[in-house]
Amino acid sequence: MIKKVEITSENDKFLNKVNELSGEVVTLCDQCGTCSGGCPLVTEMDITPSQWMRLVQLGLKEVLDFKAIWLCASCFTCTVRCPRKIDVSKVAEALRQIILRKAIDYIDLKAIPKDELACLPQIALVSACRKFTG
Amino acid sequence: MTTTKTETTKTTPTGIAKIPYYPGCTLKTTAKNFENSAIATARALGIELLEIPRWNCCGTVFSLADDDLIHHVASVRNFVRVQEMNDYGLVKNENRLVTLCAMCFNTLKSTNLRMKNNAEDLSKINDLMYREEDYQGKVEVLHFLELLKSLGFEKIRDRVKKPLKGLKIAPYYGCMILRPQEIGIDDPEDPTIQKDLLESLGADPIDTPYKRVCCGSYQTVKEKNIVAELAYDILSHAQKEGAEALATVCPLCAFNLDNRQKEVKAAHPDFEEIPIFYVTQLMAIAFGLGNEFYGFDQNYIDPRPLLKKKALIEQ
Numbered sequence: 001m002i003k004k005v006e007i008t009s010e011n012d013k014f015l016n017k018v019n020e021l022s023g024e025v026v027t028l029c030d031q032c033g034t035c036s037g038g039c040p041l042v043t044e045m046d047i048t049p050s051q052w053m054r055l056v057q058l059g060l061k062e063v064l065d066f067k068a069i070w071l072c073a074s075c076f077t078c079t080v081r082c083p084r085k086i087d088v089s090k091v092a093e094a095l096r097q098i099i100l101r102k103a104i105d106y107i108d109l110k111a112i113p114k115d116e117l118a119c120l121p122q123i124a125l126v127s128a129c130r131k132f133t134g
Numbered sequence: 135m136t137t138t139k140t141e142t143t144k145t146t147p148t149g150i151a152k153i154p155y156y157p158g159c160t161l162k163t164t165a166k167n168f169e170n171s172a173i174a175t176a177r178a179l180g181i182e183l184l185e186i187p188r189w190n191c192c193g194t195v196f197s198l199a200d201d202d203l204i205h206h207v208a209s210v211r212n213f214v215r216v217q218e219m220n221d222y223g224l225v226k227n228e229n230r231l232v233t234l235c236a237m238c239f240n241t242l243k244s245t246n247l248r249m250k251n252n253a254e255d256l257s258k259i260n261d262l263m264y265r266e267e268d269y270q271g272k273v274e275v276l277h278f279l280e281l282l283k284s285l286g287f288e289k290i291r292d293r294v295k296k297p298l299k300g301l302k303i304a305p306y307y308g309c310m311i312l313r314p315q316e317i318g319i320d321d322p323e324d325p326t327i328q329k330d331l332l333e334s335l336g337a338d339p340i341d342t343p344y345k346r347v348c349c350g351s352y353q354t355v356k357e358k359n360i361v362a363e364l365a366y367d368i369l370s371h372a373q374k375e376g377a378e379a380l381a382t383v384c385p386l387c388a389f390n391l392d393n394r395q396k397e398v399k400a401a402h403p404d405f406e407e408i409p410i411f412y413v414t415q416l417m418a419i420a421f422g423l424g425n426e427f428y429g430f431d432q433n434y435i436d437p438r439p440l441l442k443k444k445a446l447i448e449q
Contacts, residue, residue: 023200040348044360071357074195075348076313080322087314093198107356119393120355122159123237123386126194127352130205 011059018056021094028084029053035078035088041071049078049088056091069095070106070132100134107132152225153281154216155183158238159191165235165385167429171414172234172278174427178293179285183232184225186215194237195352196244203258209245210259213273214266229272232281234414236310236384243275243317277311278414279327279383280319287334295422297336301444303416304340304377305329306368308387309348322346328381328413335420340377344368349390361390362397369398369408378440381413388412392434409437419446 019026029050036048045068047055055063063069072092079087099106107128117125161169176183189212197205212231219225233239249256250271260268282290305328312318312325320327325346329339347368350361369391372380382388392410399405410433418427425447430438441447 021199021201040364041350041353041360044357071353071360073309073348073351073353074198075309075351077309077348079314087198090198090200097199097202112355116355116358119164119389121164121385121389123194123235124352124355124389126159126191127237127386128355130193130195130197131352132356 005058005060007059013059014061015056015059017098018091018094021097022087022090024086024090024094026053026056026086026091028086029057030084032083034081034083038077038081039072040075040077041073045071049092052095053086053088053091056095064095064099074131096131100132103134105133109133149180150177150182151180152182152184153228154219154225154231155185156189156192156212156231156233156238156242157185158189158233158235160385161235164389164432165412167432168234168383168385168388168412168414170429171412171418171423171427174423175414175417175421176278176281178421178423179282179289181281181285184219186212186219186231187224189215192238192241192245194241196241203255204262206245206248206255207259207262209242210249210269211263211266212242213246213249213269214263216273217267217270230274230276230281232276232278234278234383236277236308237386239275239277240310240317244314246271246273246275247316277319277383279311279331282331283327287330290331290417291334294335294420296420296446298332298338298416298420298446299336299444301337301416301440301446302340302376302378303332303337303411304342304372304375304380305332305345305413306372306380306382306387306391307346308382308384309346309351310384312346328383331413332381332416335416337416337420340372340375342368342372342375342377344371349387351386351390354386354390354394358394358397359401362394362401365391365394366398366402366405369395370402370405373406373408377408379409379411379437381411381416383413395435407435409433409435409440411437 033050036050047066047068052063069092074089193208216231307325312322332339350364354361
């Protein structure tokens with residue numbers, strides 16, 4: 001299906017924001033798909049890492065609506081394999097931060113069952129709070 | 135690839151070298167067996183892991199957002215503690231900081247690298263910590279495995295009293311000691327450091343391509359069934375290669391691979407449970423240290439039946 005996308009200054013603004021937060025240059029991505037091929041979570045994602053890279057290149061804010069950016073576990077597999085040396089996990093972090101900085105949490109800490117809280121190591125809880133709450 | 139230092143370890147007149155050690159939160163709770171076994175094995179090798187006074191949380195994950203300096207303060211404050219240990223004579227001219235937890239290692243080393251490479255960031259952080267002395271940027275963050283490698287696996291082999299003969303162990307590395315490349319202690323695609331260690335203990339290391347595939351990390355809090363599927367892939371591939379247990383150095387990997395076997399079993403009834411060791415627990419056995427250092431009560435899947443079968447612990 002062909003989708004027509006009109007690029008306006010708003011799109012540029014969004015792309016620049018992601019570049020600034022991630023410290024990466026997202027437009028360097030040439031869509032080879034190496035990140036998606038090696039991502040351990042990709043089978044659970046609604047879009048692949050290379051797809052979120054493309055959406056950011058076009059400055060499309062709808063990238064923020066996909067669950068994929070939250071399923072990225074910052075494992076850095078894509079980071080060590082990208083032939084363009086882009087840190088894709090930093091781009092995912094930037095996208096999460098855009099949402100979290102509006103004080104919109106991805107996780108409801110109160111919904112974690114008590115028996116889970118009793119057995120989860122602190123490093124799991126602290127990192128989930130760091131990654132999923134604003 | 136590896137950042138291991140070859141400098142000789144300084145020893146005191148008693149023959150014990152003191153090195154600053156950062157435990158982190160989880161080594162005091164669910165991974166207490168990791169800490170106990172590591173401290174005891176280090177001591178058996180002539181090293182005292184000296185806990186940093188007044189250490190604080192490292193932040194667990196390294197903040198990846200470029201403008202987010204404030205989250206690095208926690209890590210840097212621990213580096214100031216290492217400087218103080220030198221100032222107060224607790225250690226002598228020892229800038230190495232040893233960690234056990236793979237997540238702490240990654241967070242501390244990543245922060246340290248950013249501080250060393252960016253004088254402006256360091257200066258801002260020092261300004262924020264106005265009650266502390268300035269961090270001078272001289273600390274070197276090491277993982278315990280790197281420390282062992284720097285001693286030489288031959289030295290470890292010499293210390294073995296009870297070789298782990300016939301014990302088929304798949305080393306599992308996870309992410310945080312391998313990636314990103316500038317932080318990793320080994321080849322990110324084909325690491326061997328744990329295999330070399332296990333060989334020196336007399337065990338039979340089993341190689342699997344899943345040794346460096348992510349276990350799902352903190353997704354375990356919200357998506358435990360996804361983590362269970364990742365754990366199933368990692369564990370069942372190790373079993374297919376003949377592994378009887380896995381070894382790790384990350385308390386979060388240990389939780390996901392060990393405790394989440396409950397969820398794995400529920401989703402895959404044919405799955406056979408498999409014990410997960412901290413590699414230091416295996417060292418404690420091989421060194422013939424007392425069972426007070428093993429801490430198997432904290433393992434979810436009890437490894438004792440396997441160890442008894444191999445005559446490595448008493449009946």
